[in-house]
Amino acid sequence: MPIINNKELFPTDYNDRILIEALKKTPQDIIYEIRESGLKGRGGAGFPTGTKWNLASAAVAEKKFVVCNADEGEPGTFKDRVLLTDYLPMVIDGITLGGRAIGAQKGYIYLRGEYRYMLGRLENYIAQMISENRLGNNILGTGFDFTIEIRLGAGAYICGEESALIESMEGHRGEARNRPPFPVNRGYFCYPTIVNNVETFASVAVIISKGADWFKSFGTSKSPGKKLLSVSGDCRKPGVYEVPFGINVKELLKLVDARKTKAVQIGGASGYCLPRSQFDRTISFEDASTGGSVIIFNQTRDMLSVLKNFQEFFVEESCGQCTPCRVGNKKLLDGVEKIEQGECSISYIRELMDLGRSMQMASKCGLGQSAPNSFISIVTHFENEIFSSR
Amino acid sequence: MLLSEKNAMTEEIEELCSNYGSYRESLLPILNDIQLRFGYVSEFAQQEIARVLDIHPVEVYGVVTFYSFLSPKRLGKYIIRLCRTISCDMAEKSSIARVLERELGIRFGETTSDMKFSLEYTNCLGMCDESPAMLINEQVFTKLTPHRVAEIIRKYK
Numbered sequence: 001m002p003i004i005n006n007k008e009l010f011p012t013d014y015n016d017r018i019l020i021e022a023l024k025k026t027p028q029d030i031i032y033e034i035r036e037s038g039l040k041g042r043g044g045a046g047f048p049t050g051t052k053w054n055l056a057s058a059a060v061a062e063k064k065f066v067v068c069n070a071d072e073g074e075p076g077t078f079k080d081r082v083l084l085t086d087y088l089p090m091v092i093d094g095i096t097l098g099g100r101a102i103g104a105q106k107g108y109i110y111l112r113g114e115y116r117y118m119l120g121r122l123e124n125y126i127a128q129m130i131s132e133n134r135l136g137n138n139i140l141g142t143g144f145d146f147t148i149e150i151r152l153g154a155g156a157y158i159c160g161e162e163s164a165l166i167e168s169m170e171g172h173r174g175e176a177r178n179r180p181p182f183p184v185n186r187g188y189f190c191y192p193t194i195v196n197n198v199e200t201f202a203s204v205a206v207i208i209s210k211g212a213d214w215f216k217s218f219g220t221s222k223s224p225g226k227k228l229l230s231v232s233g234d235c236r237k238p239g240v241y242e243v244p245f246g247i248n249v250k251e252l253l254k255l256v257d258a259r260k261t262k263a264v265q266i267g268g269a270s271g272y273c274l275p276r277s278q279f280d281r282t283i284s285f286e287d288a289s290t291g292g293s294v295i296i297f298n299q300t301r302d303m304l305s306v307l308k309n310f311q312e313f314f315v316e317e318s319c320g321q322c323t324p325c326r327v328g329n330k331k332l333l334d335g336v337e338k339i340e341q342g343e344c345s346i347s348y349i350r351e352l353m354d355l356g357r358s359m360q361m362a363s364k365c366g367l368g369q370s371a372p373n374s375f376i377s378i379v380t381h382f383e384n385e386i387f388s389s390r
Numbered sequence: 391m392l393l394s395e396k397n398a399m400t401e402e403i404e405e406l407c408s409n410y411g412s413y414r415e416s417l418l419p420i421l422n423d424i425q426l427r428f429g430y431v432s433e434f435a436q437q438e439i440a441r442v443l444d445i446h447p448v449e450v451y452g453v454v455t456f457y458s459f460l461s462p463k464r465l466g467k468y469i470i471r472l473c474r475t476i477s478c479d480m481a482e483k484s485s486i487a488r489v490l491e492r493e494l495g496i497r498f499g500e501t502t503s504d505m506k507f508s509l510e511y512t513n514c515l516g517m518c519d520e521s522p523a524m525l526i527n528e529q530v531f532t533k534l535t536p537h538r539v540a541e542i543i544r545k546y547k
Contacts, residue, residue, distance in 0.1 A: 075475040078516040113422075113459045114515050116528035152422055154457035157513060171417035173456040189415075232477040232518035239519050269476070295476055295518075309476045313513055319456075 002086045004239045005255070009206055009218070009226040010087055018209035019093045019134060023100055023142040025208075030101040031057060034204060036212035038224040043069060043160070043197035044267060044291025045366065049204070052194055055184040056102040059192035064104035067188065067195040068095050069165060071112040073157035074268035075313060076293035079228040080198040082240045084111075084118055087202055088125055092148065094201030096135065097208055099146040102194055107148040110165050113155045122150055157317035161365050162195035164319065175321045176365030199228055199292070219245035223284040231256045233265075233296035249279040252294065260299045263381070268293035269310040270370035273303075275381040303382040307374060308336045314371040325368025328359040332375050342390040349379060391434055400438050402427070407442045417443060417453060421460055426527075430464045458512065466501045466508035468546050470494075471525040474511040477518035486522050489536045493543045507546070 003010050022030065035050030056064060068091065072080040083091055095107045111119065126148055129135040137145045151169055153159050159168045163177035166188050187193025203225065207215045216224045223245035232238045235258035243252065249264055264274050266283070267290040274281060274288065281288045297306060314329040335352045338344035356372030363369045379386065391399075406423055410416035420439055424431050431439075431454050440447040454460045472478075472487055491497055494507050501508040517523035520532035524539075531542060 072516055073514060075514040076477055076518050077514075078518055081516045112516075113457070114512070114525065114530075117530055119528075152419065154418060154422055154425075155459035155512065156457050168418065169415060171414040171453070173452055230518065232521065233480060265476075297480075301480065306476060309474075309479050313475060317513060 002240075003082060003228065003242050004237070005241055005243075007242065009215075009242055010083075010090070010202065010228070011206075012086075014087065014090050014205075015209070016089050016093065016134075018205065019096065020140045020142070022093075022097055022205075022208045023139060023144055027057060027101045027103060030097055030208060033208060033212050034101070037207045037215040038212075039200065039203055039207060039215070040223065040285055041197060042199035042203065042227065042291065044074070044270075044289070046285045046289060049196065049200055052184055052196070053098065053101050055182075056192045056194045059185055061192050063106075063191045064102050065188045065191055065193040066095055066098040066102065066104045066107040067162075067165065067169070067193055068107065068109045068198055068201055069160060069162065069195050070109050070115070070198050071153050071160040071165060072115075072198070073112060073160045073317075074270065074291055074293050075310070076230060076232050076265070076268045076295040077291060078230045078232075079240045079292045081115065081118075083198050083202050083228075084115070084122065088122070090202040090205040091198055092125070092129060092135075094204040095148060096139070096146050097204055098194055098196065098201060100144055102192070104194075105145050105147070107146065108169065108188075109148060109150045110159070110169060111150055111152055112159075113153045116152060119150065119152065126150070156319075157313075158319045158365075158367055161367060164365065165195060166193065173319070175319050176367070178364070197291075220282075220284050220286070222286045227283065227290075228292055229283070229290070229294050230292045231294045231296070233294075234258060234261065234298035234301070235296050243283065245284040246282050248282045249274060249288070252283065253279070253296070256296070258296045258298070261296055262299045262301060263297045263303065265293070265295040265297070265306075265374070266290045267373075268295070269313050269374055270367070272373050273306075273377040273381060303378055304336065304339060304386045307378045308333070308340070310374045311336050314367075318367065318371070322362075322364040322368060324359045324362040325364070325371060328355055328363075328368070329371055331355055332372065336375075339386060339390060346387075349383075353379065391432065396434060399428075399432070399435055403435065403438045403442055407439075412443055414443060414445060417445075417450065418457075421450075421454060421457075425460050429467060429469070430461045432464070433462070436462070464501075464505070466506050468506060468526050469508045469510065471510050471512035471515075472498075473513070473515040473517065473521070473523045475514035475518075478515075478521040478523055481521040483522045485536055486524070486534050486539055489539045490524075490543070493540055507543075 039049045040046040159174040164174040168174040183193045235256040311333040436450040523532045
């Protein structure tokens, strides 16, 4: 199912002629355009793409790599699935432009194991691109060599973290590395590597064809452009929506025809749960930030069982290399189970909230740092509901 | 394992290594292929892969046990993975789970005695807008209803 509304940023009639025009530009011009556009990483962390590419471009090395992160594992996210299915030419062109910008000859798409059913189609498309000389040596006569290879994951949420993804590509357990050094300096096999989300690459293709000013005409000053949201849960029209940054939760709920909504989880299991009183908050990097996941809960939902689902997810998916995340998530789950059985005191909950804050500070990678978010936000906003019936 | 099976496995692994190259970064692609073809990565296969890639077997074991789609234990021909993450959970995942258990006569985490089906839970499949969803090997099934699940299982039987 393609994107539901306003197809300005992701048009269904994408013109693949832009690649040859774009490849005539110098790497500096491409990076300049991306920096001007203010594009921030669409995977959720929101690091400015132009800055990342500039750092990788400035790094001196005999080889460089581009990696497209298609390990879309965040609960409630499926926009990359739609992009890889219906908007593949944009994604591939974006990756190629990334290679051109930083001076790489090789790109990888790290596809999550769950999407293995797409593999044949992706490989056929890449083979077709090579036969049309849109990939390969001397692309369209511009003198630029670039190929793309697909790497398949095997079912690990943590591999969406860029350094864990690189470990996985090198044939190791997907355990996050210490950062710094960042992948832009020491990434795949210690060569400068940019790792970007599928949607980021697709956005790049559009920005290069329509210009930074056009892109900036959407969104807010700190979050320019538009964003794909994967909306699921209690609404009549779930799906992928293209919305400008700055849209508030209320407007979004109307768009997806959600009724009697009690809470909205923004950013998946690692994001925050917003109660009704905060529905005027906006989807943007400066306010309610998300990699795309929006999960809606109506008034019939028990927020404690929602929380338990999230917490079980983290216990399962923690890679286990650092203590705050490995033990902390287990402790939080134990706490949720205690509440469920009516055996948890309010003071113990306070201790668990402190533990959550320690995890945010002390965990090695983004998984552990963001895992307590849903615990803290759900317990904070729904304490009465959670305890009143138990 | 019969000697002839071992030889066939060794041959398969050597062929995969020559396709992907005998490098460490070929480990995951090789393991994925072995898993797909045999339904698991046996101890013998792990040792052979280690030998051909010239790494310690424990490195291979570490990788096999890390990823949820790789299994050191023999699983059924069809591995059914039902999504248990929030959107599918809210879309009556538990009734689908009960139908699967009843149709196959096994619980989650088990394999049928004829080695045809294994039943597992998995985390978010990225099909939240078409929940509930499950995978059978790499094929995805969405918008499941108890009736449809029974139909699908019947076809695989």
